Amino acid sequence: MKNLLKDFNEKDLKIFNQEFNNFLPKKIMDFHVHLWKKDFLNKEISEERQKSNPFTDQDIIDGFVFKDFKTISNTLFPDKEYSGLFFGLPVKEVDLDKANKYISDVCIENNCYGLYIPEPDLNEIPENFFKNRFVGFKPYPDLVDFETPADFSKLDIDVSMFDFISKKVLEFSNEYGLILLIHIPRKGRLSNKRNIEELRKIGEKYKNIKIILAHAGRSYCYEDIWSGIQYIKDMKNLYVDTAMINNFSVNKLLMEELGPERILYGSDLAVAALKGKNIDINNKHYFVTNTPKYWSLSSSEMNLDDFTFFIYEIIRAIKIATQSLNLIREDIEGIFNSNAEKLIESIIENKMYQLKNGKNL
Numbered sequence: 001m002k003n004l005l006k007d008f009n010e011k012d013l014k015i016f017n018q019e020f021n022n023f024l025p026k027k028i029m030d031f032h033v034h035l036w037k038k039d040f041l042n043k044e045i046s047e048e049r050q051k052s053n054p055f056t057d058q059d060i061i062d063g064f065v066f067k068d069f070k071t072i073s074n075t076l077f078p079d080k081e082y083s084g085l086f087f088g089l090p091v092k093e094v095d096l097d098k099a100n101k102y103i104s105d106v107c108i109e110n111n112c113y114g115l116y117i118p119e120p121d122l123n124e125i126p127e128n129f130f131k132n133r134f135v136g137f138k139p140y141p142d143l144v145d146f147e148t149p150a151d152f153s154k155l156d157i158d159v160s161m162f163d164f165i166s167k168k169v170l171e172f173s174n175e176y177g178l179i180l181l182i183h184i185p186r187k188g189r190l191s192n193k194r195n196i197e198e199l200r201k202i203g204e205k206y207k208n209i210k211i212i213l214a215h216a217g218r219s220y221c222y223e224d225i226w227s228g229i230q231y232i233k234d235m236k237n238l239y240v241d242t243a244m245i246n247n248f249s250v251n252k253l254l255m256e257e258l259g260p261e262r263i264l265y266g267s268d269l270a271v272a273a274l275k276g277k278n279i280d281i282n283n284k285h286y287f288v289t290n291t292p293k294y295w296s297l298s299s300s301e302m303n304l305d306d307f308t309f310f311i312y313e314i315i316r317a318i319k320i321a322t323q324s325l326n327l328i329r330e331d332i333e334g335i336f337n338s339n340a341e342k343l344i345e346s347i348i349e350n351k352m353y354q355l356k357n358g359k360n361l
């Protein structure tokens, strides 16, 4: 890892102490953490792609291992017990076998759990899936071969969810009631009718799957979600994570429409350890960072020393939403820890899981 904490200073610590220390529960479960090593990349990442995605940025791509996660969480959340649900870096240049093996090694060694990143057409569940401490899958649309426009700002990953979530993954997840953390495709996000149809289809056909929308369906702007949420809020077993959502009105809507018990705090580390904020201009999402990046708005002329970490902005946006709705302590504790804990416990306590844990699955 490049030293992501080089910008950490007393002002950040003050934010933690004044705004978050009393607000956050002692135990925090981060439902969205990527871990990887640089040598898992088996192809060069094109310059275009490096410029287009925070995860392929020079400050991030070098890797983020479990030790880095501990260093960051201990520094940014002093005296909290900060744990995570882990998975690899889902970019097409990554060797997925190595990525998944590393997650499994980390989870076995540290008594935690992970999600398996499947190939889009996975048709055989890897051996020892449960013994390797996987509790579900993190399929990713970027792994499908699709036409890439020369101009990345026009990128619309116009693939179906069924192009990157195989039938085998759906059936196996349904059989054992596993987590399916979906990064939804298509530019329209939850405003896209096909996305809604496909989510409903998965929910109806595979009732035991715990469907979690990563980044609440990539809803960084209120415009992304206010309409679409109406078509999915009745789905049983639908949850959202808060990874990289910095907008309190999105969180407030989620809390009102889904209820706090279906919201899982997630950060999207390592990117969330950069300093910046996701903002909403004219109903479109932009990253803003303290240092200029190809993929963000910034300024080399202005002094942006007062920025703090994306991860703090995520928590701040949750805090303001909980305050505006007068949520009680138990709800807040649920969002940051026990909702996730209950989901994972329900999987590992599942009799079938225990049964198969002794066998070769």
Ligand SMILES: [Zn+2]
Pocket (backbone or CB within 6 Å): 032, 034, 243, 268
């Ligand atoms: Zn992510």
